[in-house]
Amino acid sequence: MASSTPAELGPHIPVLCQTVVQQLALGPAARVLDCTCGAGGHARALLAQVSQVWGVDRDPHARSLLTQQMAAYGDDRFRLLPGTFAAVAAELVAAGTRFHGVLADLGVSSMQLDDEERGFGIRSAADADMRMGDGAxxxxxxxxxxxxxxxxxxxxxxxxxxxxxxxxxxxxxxxxxxxxxxxxxxxxxxxxxxxxxxxxxxxxxxxxxxxxxxxGELEQLQRLLELLPQLLLPGGKAVIISFHSLEDRLVKVAFREGRRAGVYDDISRRVLTADADEQAANRRSASAKLRWAQRAH
The missing domain is CATH 1.10.150.170 (Putative methyltransferase TM0872, insert domain)
Known part of the structure:
Protein backbone atom coordinates (compact mmCIF):
# COMPACT_ATOMS: atom_id res chain seq x y z
CA MET A 1 0.00 0.00 0.00
CA ALA A 2 1.30 3.46 -0.86
CA SER A 3 2.30 5.74 1.97
CA SER A 4 -0.05 8.55 2.96
CA THR A 5 0.57 11.86 1.27
CA PRO A 6 2.01 14.55 3.53
CA ALA A 7 -1.16 16.61 3.46
CA GLU A 8 -3.09 13.70 5.00
CA LEU A 9 -0.90 13.42 8.06
CA GLY A 10 -2.14 16.42 10.03
CA PRO A 11 -0.38 19.55 11.25
CA HIS A 12 3.29 19.54 12.14
CA ILE A 13 4.43 21.38 15.27
CA PRO A 14 8.12 22.32 15.12
CA VAL A 15 9.93 21.67 18.40
CA LEU A 16 11.49 24.59 20.31
CA CYS A 17 10.73 26.88 17.38
CA GLN A 18 10.91 30.21 19.23
CA THR A 19 14.04 29.09 21.03
CA VAL A 20 15.71 28.21 17.72
CA VAL A 21 14.96 31.66 16.28
CA GLN A 22 16.10 33.39 19.48
CA GLN A 23 19.33 31.43 19.75
CA LEU A 24 20.30 31.90 16.12
CA ALA A 25 19.51 35.63 16.51
CA LEU A 26 20.23 36.39 12.86
CA GLY A 27 19.71 39.58 10.88
CA PRO A 28 17.63 40.09 7.73
CA ALA A 29 20.56 39.46 5.36
CA ALA A 30 21.42 36.06 6.86
CA ARG A 31 21.37 32.69 5.11
CA VAL A 32 20.50 29.56 7.11
CA LEU A 33 20.99 25.85 6.39
CA ASP A 34 18.13 23.77 7.81
CA CYS A 35 19.58 20.25 7.77
CA THR A 36 16.29 18.51 8.60
CA CYS A 37 13.63 20.63 6.98
CA GLY A 38 10.74 18.17 7.35
CA ALA A 39 7.42 19.99 7.08
CA GLY A 40 9.16 23.36 7.04
CA GLY A 41 8.02 24.65 10.43
CA HIS A 42 11.41 25.94 11.52
CA ALA A 43 12.18 27.21 8.01
CA ARG A 44 9.02 29.34 7.89
CA ALA A 45 9.77 30.83 11.31
CA LEU A 46 13.32 31.63 10.23
CA LEU A 47 12.19 33.19 6.95
CA ALA A 48 10.30 35.78 8.99
CA GLN A 49 13.73 36.95 10.21
CA VAL A 50 16.31 36.09 7.53
CA SER A 51 16.60 36.46 3.77
CA GLN A 52 17.23 32.86 2.75
CA VAL A 53 16.88 29.29 4.02
CA TRP A 54 18.39 26.27 2.31
CA GLY A 55 16.42 23.21 3.41
CA VAL A 56 17.73 19.63 3.35
CA ASP A 57 15.66 16.47 3.69
CA ARG A 58 16.33 12.82 2.89
CA ASP A 59 12.63 11.89 2.85
CA PRO A 60 10.89 12.10 -0.56
CA HIS A 61 7.51 12.52 1.17
CA ALA A 62 8.79 15.52 3.13
CA ARG A 63 10.31 17.00 -0.02
CA SER A 64 6.97 16.70 -1.80
CA LEU A 65 5.30 18.61 1.02
CA LEU A 66 8.04 21.25 1.08
CA THR A 67 7.80 21.80 -2.68
CA GLN A 68 4.10 22.61 -2.24
CA GLN A 69 4.17 24.59 0.97
CA MET A 70 7.31 26.66 0.41
CA ALA A 71 6.60 27.62 -3.21
CA ALA A 72 5.26 31.03 -2.18
CA TYR A 73 8.71 32.08 -0.96
CA GLY A 74 10.28 31.57 -4.38
CA ASP A 75 13.67 30.10 -5.23
CA ASP A 76 15.44 33.27 -4.12
CA ARG A 77 14.35 32.75 -0.50
CA PHE A 78 13.93 28.98 -0.09
CA ARG A 79 16.09 26.35 -1.78
CA LEU A 80 15.41 22.61 -1.34
CA LEU A 81 18.36 20.19 -1.35
CA PRO A 82 17.61 16.43 -1.52
CA GLY A 83 19.68 13.86 0.35
CA THR A 84 21.06 13.09 3.78
CA PHE A 85 22.35 16.09 5.66
CA ALA A 86 25.84 14.59 5.92
CA ALA A 87 26.09 14.10 2.15
CA VAL A 88 24.65 17.53 1.37
CA ALA A 89 26.92 19.19 3.95
CA ALA A 90 29.97 17.58 2.33
CA GLU A 91 28.87 18.88 -1.09
CA LEU A 92 28.35 22.39 0.29
CA VAL A 93 31.75 22.41 1.96
CA ALA A 94 33.38 21.22 -1.27
CA ALA A 95 31.66 24.08 -3.11
CA GLY A 96 32.80 26.62 -0.51
CA THR A 97 29.23 27.52 0.48
CA ARG A 98 28.91 28.88 4.03
CA PHE A 99 26.07 30.02 6.24
CA HIS A 100 25.30 32.48 9.03
CA GLY A 101 23.33 29.75 10.81
CA VAL A 102 22.95 25.97 10.70
CA LEU A 103 20.03 24.07 12.27
CA ALA A 104 19.61 20.32 12.75
CA ASP A 105 16.48 18.86 14.38
CA LEU A 106 17.55 15.25 14.77
CA GLY A 107 15.82 11.88 14.80
CA VAL A 108 12.59 10.63 13.30
CA SER A 109 10.10 13.33 12.33
CA SER A 110 6.53 13.62 13.55
CA MET A 111 5.31 13.04 9.99
CA GLN A 112 7.21 9.77 9.80
CA LEU A 113 5.94 8.57 13.17
CA ASP A 114 2.36 9.56 12.36
CA ASP A 115 2.37 7.82 8.97
CA GLU A 116 1.37 4.35 10.16
CA GLU A 117 2.08 2.76 6.78
CA ARG A 118 5.81 3.49 7.15
CA GLY A 119 6.11 1.12 10.10
CA PHE A 120 8.00 3.33 12.56
CA GLY A 121 5.55 3.07 15.45
CA ILE A 122 5.10 0.20 17.88
CA ARG A 123 1.36 0.04 17.11
CA SER A 124 1.64 0.10 13.34
CA ALA A 125 -0.07 -2.79 11.54
CA ALA A 126 2.06 -2.13 8.46
CA ASP A 127 5.30 -3.92 7.66
CA ALA A 128 8.14 -2.66 9.85
CA ASP A 129 10.11 -0.44 7.49
CA MET A 130 11.68 2.47 9.43
CA ARG A 131 13.62 3.91 6.50
CA MET A 132 13.72 7.70 6.64
CA GLY A 133 14.45 7.99 2.93
CA ASP A 134 17.62 8.51 0.91
CA GLY A 135 20.68 6.61 2.10
CA ALA A 136 18.89 3.72 3.84
CA GLY A 216 22.93 5.45 9.99
CA GLU A 217 21.76 8.27 12.24
CA LEU A 218 24.79 8.52 14.52
CA GLU A 219 27.23 8.30 11.62
CA GLN A 220 25.28 11.07 9.87
CA LEU A 221 25.43 13.25 12.98
CA GLN A 222 29.13 12.64 13.55
CA ARG A 223 29.91 13.65 9.98
CA LEU A 224 27.82 16.82 10.28
CA LEU A 225 29.60 17.77 13.50
CA GLU A 226 32.95 17.36 11.74
CA LEU A 227 31.83 19.60 8.86
CA LEU A 228 30.07 22.29 10.91
CA PRO A 229 33.08 24.60 11.29
CA GLN A 230 33.49 24.64 7.51
CA LEU A 231 29.78 25.30 6.95
CA LEU A 232 29.66 28.33 9.25
CA LEU A 233 30.80 31.82 8.42
CA PRO A 234 32.97 33.51 11.09
CA GLY A 235 30.65 34.32 13.98
CA GLY A 236 27.97 32.00 12.57
CA LYS A 237 25.92 29.85 14.91
CA ALA A 238 24.89 26.19 14.90
CA VAL A 239 21.81 24.95 16.77
CA ILE A 240 21.22 21.22 17.21
CA ILE A 241 18.15 19.61 18.78
CA SER A 242 18.58 16.02 19.97
CA PHE A 243 16.10 13.57 21.46
CA HIS A 244 18.13 10.89 23.22
CA SER A 245 21.36 10.59 25.16
CA LEU A 246 23.41 9.07 22.32
CA GLU A 247 22.82 12.09 20.08
CA ASP A 248 23.21 14.62 22.87
CA ARG A 249 26.50 13.10 23.99
CA LEU A 250 28.00 13.42 20.50
CA VAL A 251 26.90 17.04 20.22
CA LYS A 252 28.13 17.97 23.70
CA VAL A 253 31.56 16.42 23.15
CA ALA A 254 32.01 17.97 19.69
CA PHE A 255 31.05 21.45 20.89
CA ARG A 256 33.28 21.24 23.97
CA GLU A 257 36.25 20.00 21.96
CA GLY A 258 35.66 22.73 19.39
CA ARG A 259 35.57 25.36 22.13
CA ARG A 260 38.86 24.12 23.59
CA ALA A 261 40.46 24.09 20.13
CA GLY A 262 39.35 27.65 19.41
CA VAL A 263 37.00 26.61 16.61
CA TYR A 264 34.04 28.00 18.55
CA ASP A 265 34.06 31.28 20.47
CA ASP A 266 31.20 30.19 22.68
CA ILE A 267 28.93 27.20 23.30
CA SER A 268 25.81 26.55 25.36
CA ARG A 269 26.68 25.80 28.97
CA ARG A 270 23.58 23.68 29.47
CA VAL A 271 20.84 22.17 27.37
CA LEU A 272 17.76 24.23 26.61
CA THR A 273 14.44 22.40 26.87
CA ALA A 274 10.77 23.01 26.16
CA ASP A 275 8.76 24.78 28.84
CA ALA A 276 5.63 23.32 30.41
CA ASP A 277 3.30 25.03 27.93
CA GLU A 278 5.12 23.64 24.91
CA GLN A 279 5.29 20.17 26.41
CA ALA A 280 1.54 20.28 27.05
CA ALA A 281 0.88 21.34 23.44
CA ASN A 282 3.40 18.94 21.88
CA ARG A 283 4.30 15.90 23.96
CA ARG A 284 7.24 15.02 21.69
CA SER A 285 8.98 18.22 22.78
CA ALA A 286 9.43 16.79 26.30
CA SER A 287 12.59 14.89 25.33
CA ALA A 288 14.08 17.64 23.13
CA LYS A 289 17.48 19.06 24.11
CA LEU A 290 18.94 22.08 22.33
CA ARG A 291 22.63 22.97 22.25
CA TRP A 292 24.34 25.74 20.28
CA ALA A 293 27.85 26.75 19.27
CA GLN A 294 29.17 29.99 17.76
CA ARG A 295 31.95 29.85 15.18
CA ALA A 296 35.10 31.78 16.01
CA HIS A 297 35.31 35.21 14.37
Missing amino acids: DLDCLSFIDATAEDELARIIREYGEERLAGRVARVLKEARARGERSAADLAAAVRRVIPGHHGRHPALRTFQALRIAIN
Whole structure:
Protein backbone atom coordinates (compact mmCIF):
# COMPACT_ATOMS: atom_id res chain seq x y z
CA MET A 1 0.00 0.00 0.00
CA ALA A 2 1.30 3.46 -0.86
CA SER A 3 2.30 5.74 1.97
CA SER A 4 -0.05 8.55 2.96
CA THR A 5 0.57 11.86 1.27
CA PRO A 6 2.01 14.55 3.53
CA ALA A 7 -1.16 16.61 3.46
CA GLU A 8 -3.09 13.70 5.00
CA LEU A 9 -0.90 13.42 8.06
CA GLY A 10 -2.14 16.42 10.03
CA PRO A 11 -0.38 19.55 11.25
CA HIS A 12 3.29 19.54 12.14
CA ILE A 13 4.43 21.38 15.27
CA PRO A 14 8.12 22.32 15.12
CA VAL A 15 9.93 21.67 18.40
CA LEU A 16 11.49 24.59 20.31
CA CYS A 17 10.73 26.88 17.38
CA GLN A 18 10.91 30.21 19.23
CA THR A 19 14.04 29.09 21.03
CA VAL A 20 15.71 28.21 17.72
CA VAL A 21 14.96 31.66 16.28
CA GLN A 22 16.10 33.39 19.48
CA GLN A 23 19.33 31.43 19.75
CA LEU A 24 20.30 31.90 16.12
CA ALA A 25 19.51 35.63 16.51
CA LEU A 26 20.23 36.39 12.86
CA GLY A 27 19.71 39.58 10.88
CA PRO A 28 17.63 40.09 7.73
CA ALA A 29 20.56 39.46 5.36
CA ALA A 30 21.42 36.06 6.86
CA ARG A 31 21.37 32.69 5.11
CA VAL A 32 20.50 29.56 7.11
CA LEU A 33 20.99 25.85 6.39
CA ASP A 34 18.13 23.77 7.81
CA CYS A 35 19.58 20.25 7.77
CA THR A 36 16.29 18.51 8.60
CA CYS A 37 13.63 20.63 6.98
CA GLY A 38 10.74 18.17 7.35
CA ALA A 39 7.42 19.99 7.08
CA GLY A 40 9.16 23.36 7.04
CA GLY A 41 8.02 24.65 10.43
CA HIS A 42 11.41 25.94 11.52
CA ALA A 43 12.18 27.21 8.01
CA ARG A 44 9.02 29.34 7.89
CA ALA A 45 9.77 30.83 11.31
CA LEU A 46 13.32 31.63 10.23
CA LEU A 47 12.19 33.19 6.95
CA ALA A 48 10.30 35.78 8.99
CA GLN A 49 13.73 36.95 10.21
CA VAL A 50 16.31 36.09 7.53
CA SER A 51 16.60 36.46 3.77
CA GLN A 52 17.23 32.86 2.75
CA VAL A 53 16.88 29.29 4.02
CA TRP A 54 18.39 26.27 2.31
CA GLY A 55 16.42 23.21 3.41
CA VAL A 56 17.73 19.63 3.35
CA ASP A 57 15.66 16.47 3.69
CA ARG A 58 16.33 12.82 2.89
CA ASP A 59 12.63 11.89 2.85
CA PRO A 60 10.89 12.10 -0.56
CA HIS A 61 7.51 12.52 1.17
CA ALA A 62 8.79 15.52 3.13
CA ARG A 63 10.31 17.00 -0.02
CA SER A 64 6.97 16.70 -1.80
CA LEU A 65 5.30 18.61 1.02
CA LEU A 66 8.04 21.25 1.08
CA THR A 67 7.80 21.80 -2.68
CA GLN A 68 4.10 22.61 -2.24
CA GLN A 69 4.17 24.59 0.97
CA MET A 70 7.31 26.66 0.41
CA ALA A 71 6.60 27.62 -3.21
CA ALA A 72 5.26 31.03 -2.18
CA TYR A 73 8.71 32.08 -0.96
CA GLY A 74 10.28 31.57 -4.38
CA ASP A 75 13.67 30.10 -5.23
CA ASP A 76 15.44 33.27 -4.12
CA ARG A 77 14.35 32.75 -0.50
CA PHE A 78 13.93 28.98 -0.09
CA ARG A 79 16.09 26.35 -1.78
CA LEU A 80 15.41 22.61 -1.34
CA LEU A 81 18.36 20.19 -1.35
CA PRO A 82 17.61 16.43 -1.52
CA GLY A 83 19.68 13.86 0.35
CA THR A 84 21.06 13.09 3.78
CA PHE A 85 22.35 16.09 5.66
CA ALA A 86 25.84 14.59 5.92
CA ALA A 87 26.09 14.10 2.15
CA VAL A 88 24.65 17.53 1.37
CA ALA A 89 26.92 19.19 3.95
CA ALA A 90 29.97 17.58 2.33
CA GLU A 91 28.87 18.88 -1.09
CA LEU A 92 28.35 22.39 0.29
CA VAL A 93 31.75 22.41 1.96
CA ALA A 94 33.38 21.22 -1.27
CA ALA A 95 31.66 24.08 -3.11
CA GLY A 96 32.80 26.62 -0.51
CA THR A 97 29.23 27.52 0.48
CA ARG A 98 28.91 28.88 4.03
CA PHE A 99 26.07 30.02 6.24
CA HIS A 100 25.30 32.48 9.03
CA GLY A 101 23.33 29.75 10.81
CA VAL A 102 22.95 25.97 10.70
CA LEU A 103 20.03 24.07 12.27
CA ALA A 104 19.61 20.32 12.75
CA ASP A 105 16.48 18.86 14.38
CA LEU A 106 17.55 15.25 14.77
CA GLY A 107 15.82 11.88 14.80
CA VAL A 108 12.59 10.63 13.30
CA SER A 109 10.10 13.33 12.33
CA SER A 110 6.53 13.62 13.55
CA MET A 111 5.31 13.04 9.99
CA GLN A 112 7.21 9.77 9.80
CA LEU A 113 5.94 8.57 13.17
CA ASP A 114 2.36 9.56 12.36
CA ASP A 115 2.37 7.82 8.97
CA GLU A 116 1.37 4.35 10.16
CA GLU A 117 2.08 2.76 6.78
CA ARG A 118 5.81 3.49 7.15
CA GLY A 119 6.11 1.12 10.10
CA PHE A 120 8.00 3.33 12.56
CA GLY A 121 5.55 3.07 15.45
CA ILE A 122 5.10 0.20 17.88
CA ARG A 123 1.36 0.04 17.11
CA SER A 124 1.64 0.10 13.34
CA ALA A 125 -0.07 -2.79 11.54
CA ALA A 126 2.06 -2.13 8.46
CA ASP A 127 5.30 -3.92 7.66
CA ALA A 128 8.14 -2.66 9.85
CA ASP A 129 10.11 -0.44 7.49
CA MET A 130 11.68 2.47 9.43
CA ARG A 131 13.62 3.91 6.50
CA MET A 132 13.72 7.70 6.64
CA GLY A 133 14.45 7.99 2.93
CA ASP A 134 17.62 8.51 0.91
CA GLY A 135 20.68 6.61 2.10
CA ALA A 136 18.89 3.72 3.84
CA ASP A 137 19.09 0.50 1.81
CA LEU A 138 17.47 -2.16 4.00
CA ASP A 139 14.06 -1.91 5.60
CA CYS A 140 13.66 -3.14 9.18
CA LEU A 141 12.55 -6.66 8.25
CA SER A 142 15.43 -7.14 5.82
CA PHE A 143 17.84 -5.67 8.36
CA ILE A 144 16.78 -8.15 11.05
CA ASP A 145 16.99 -11.03 8.56
CA ALA A 146 20.46 -10.02 7.33
CA THR A 147 22.02 -9.32 10.74
CA ALA A 148 23.52 -12.09 12.88
CA GLU A 149 21.83 -12.50 16.26
CA ASP A 150 24.89 -11.47 18.27
CA GLU A 151 25.37 -8.35 16.12
CA LEU A 152 21.68 -7.54 16.45
CA ALA A 153 22.04 -7.81 20.22
CA ARG A 154 25.01 -5.44 20.17
CA ILE A 155 23.05 -2.87 18.17
CA ILE A 156 20.07 -3.05 20.52
CA ARG A 157 22.35 -2.79 23.55
CA GLU A 158 24.40 0.14 22.25
CA TYR A 159 21.79 2.15 20.35
CA GLY A 160 18.78 1.33 22.51
CA GLU A 161 20.59 1.02 25.85
CA GLU A 162 18.54 -2.13 26.41
CA ARG A 163 20.06 -4.38 29.09
CA LEU A 164 18.12 -7.44 27.86
CA ALA A 165 19.41 -7.03 24.32
CA GLY A 166 20.38 -10.67 23.86
CA ARG A 167 16.91 -11.86 24.76
CA VAL A 168 15.33 -9.25 22.48
CA ALA A 169 17.55 -10.13 19.51
CA ARG A 170 16.64 -13.79 19.87
CA VAL A 171 12.89 -13.13 19.98
CA LEU A 172 13.08 -10.84 16.95
CA LYS A 173 14.85 -13.56 14.98
CA GLU A 174 12.20 -16.06 16.08
CA ALA A 175 9.39 -13.69 15.10
CA ARG A 176 10.86 -13.29 11.63
CA ALA A 177 11.28 -17.07 11.30
CA ARG A 178 7.53 -17.34 11.94
CA GLY A 179 6.92 -14.83 9.17
CA GLU A 180 5.80 -11.95 11.39
CA ARG A 181 6.08 -8.64 9.54
CA SER A 182 4.18 -5.82 11.19
CA ALA A 183 5.77 -3.32 13.56
CA ALA A 184 3.04 -4.13 16.09
CA ASP A 185 3.83 -7.86 15.96
CA LEU A 186 7.55 -7.24 16.50
CA ALA A 187 6.76 -4.90 19.39
CA ALA A 188 4.50 -7.53 20.94
CA ALA A 189 7.28 -10.11 20.68
CA VAL A 190 9.66 -7.80 22.52
CA ARG A 191 7.05 -7.09 25.20
CA ARG A 192 6.76 -10.81 25.96
CA VAL A 193 10.43 -11.16 26.94
CA ILE A 194 10.89 -7.98 29.01
CA PRO A 195 9.33 -8.40 32.46
CA GLY A 196 7.94 -5.77 34.79
CA HIS A 197 7.25 -3.12 32.20
CA HIS A 198 5.13 -0.19 33.35
CA GLY A 199 4.48 3.11 31.59
CA ARG A 200 6.69 3.22 28.48
CA HIS A 201 6.28 0.33 26.05
CA PRO A 202 9.27 -2.01 26.50
CA ALA A 203 9.88 -2.16 22.73
CA LEU A 204 10.56 1.57 22.37
CA ARG A 205 14.27 1.19 23.11
CA THR A 206 14.58 -1.63 20.58
CA PHE A 207 12.72 0.32 17.89
CA GLN A 208 15.01 3.29 18.52
CA ALA A 209 18.07 1.07 18.11
CA LEU A 210 16.81 -0.50 14.88
CA ARG A 211 15.88 2.88 13.40
CA ILE A 212 19.27 4.39 14.28
CA ALA A 213 21.12 1.47 12.70
CA ILE A 214 18.97 1.26 9.56
CA ASN A 215 19.33 4.98 8.83
CA GLY A 216 22.93 5.45 9.99
CA GLU A 217 21.76 8.27 12.24
CA LEU A 218 24.79 8.52 14.52
CA GLU A 219 27.23 8.30 11.62
CA GLN A 220 25.28 11.07 9.87
CA LEU A 221 25.43 13.25 12.98
CA GLN A 222 29.13 12.64 13.55
CA ARG A 223 29.91 13.65 9.98
CA LEU A 224 27.82 16.82 10.28
CA LEU A 225 29.60 17.77 13.50
CA GLU A 226 32.95 17.36 11.74
CA LEU A 227 31.83 19.60 8.86
CA LEU A 228 30.07 22.29 10.91
CA PRO A 229 33.08 24.60 11.29
CA GLN A 230 33.49 24.64 7.51
CA LEU A 231 29.78 25.30 6.95
CA LEU A 232 29.66 28.33 9.25
CA LEU A 233 30.80 31.82 8.42
CA PRO A 234 32.97 33.51 11.09
CA GLY A 235 30.65 34.32 13.98
CA GLY A 236 27.97 32.00 12.57
CA LYS A 237 25.92 29.85 14.91
CA ALA A 238 24.89 26.19 14.90
CA VAL A 239 21.81 24.95 16.77
CA ILE A 240 21.22 21.22 17.21
CA ILE A 241 18.15 19.61 18.78
CA SER A 242 18.58 16.02 19.97
CA PHE A 243 16.10 13.57 21.46
CA HIS A 244 18.13 10.89 23.22
CA SER A 245 21.36 10.59 25.16
CA LEU A 246 23.41 9.07 22.32
CA GLU A 247 22.82 12.09 20.08
CA ASP A 248 23.21 14.62 22.87
CA ARG A 249 26.50 13.10 23.99
CA LEU A 250 28.00 13.42 20.50
CA VAL A 251 26.90 17.04 20.22
CA LYS A 252 28.13 17.97 23.70
CA VAL A 253 31.56 16.42 23.15
CA ALA A 254 32.01 17.97 19.69
CA PHE A 255 31.05 21.45 20.89
CA ARG A 256 33.28 21.24 23.97
CA GLU A 257 36.25 20.00 21.96
CA GLY A 258 35.66 22.73 19.39
CA ARG A 259 35.57 25.36 22.13
CA ARG A 260 38.86 24.12 23.59
CA ALA A 261 40.46 24.09 20.13
CA GLY A 262 39.35 27.65 19.41
CA VAL A 263 37.00 26.61 16.61
CA TYR A 264 34.04 28.00 18.55
CA ASP A 265 34.06 31.28 20.47
CA ASP A 266 31.20 30.19 22.68
CA ILE A 267 28.93 27.20 23.30
CA SER A 268 25.81 26.55 25.36
CA ARG A 269 26.68 25.80 28.97
CA ARG A 270 23.58 23.68 29.47
CA VAL A 271 20.84 22.17 27.37
CA LEU A 272 17.76 24.23 26.61
CA THR A 273 14.44 22.40 26.87
CA ALA A 274 10.77 23.01 26.16
CA ASP A 275 8.76 24.78 28.84
CA ALA A 276 5.63 23.32 30.41
CA ASP A 277 3.30 25.03 27.93
CA GLU A 278 5.12 23.64 24.91
CA GLN A 279 5.29 20.17 26.41
CA ALA A 280 1.54 20.28 27.05
CA ALA A 281 0.88 21.34 23.44
CA ASN A 282 3.40 18.94 21.88
CA ARG A 283 4.30 15.90 23.96
CA ARG A 284 7.24 15.02 21.69
CA SER A 285 8.98 18.22 22.78
CA ALA A 286 9.43 16.79 26.30
CA SER A 287 12.59 14.89 25.33
CA ALA A 288 14.08 17.64 23.13
CA LYS A 289 17.48 19.06 24.11
CA LEU A 290 18.94 22.08 22.33
CA ARG A 291 22.63 22.97 22.25
CA TRP A 292 24.34 25.74 20.28
CA ALA A 293 27.85 26.75 19.27
CA GLN A 294 29.17 29.99 17.76
CA ARG A 295 31.95 29.85 15.18
CA ALA A 296 35.10 31.78 16.01
CA HIS A 297 35.31 35.21 14.37
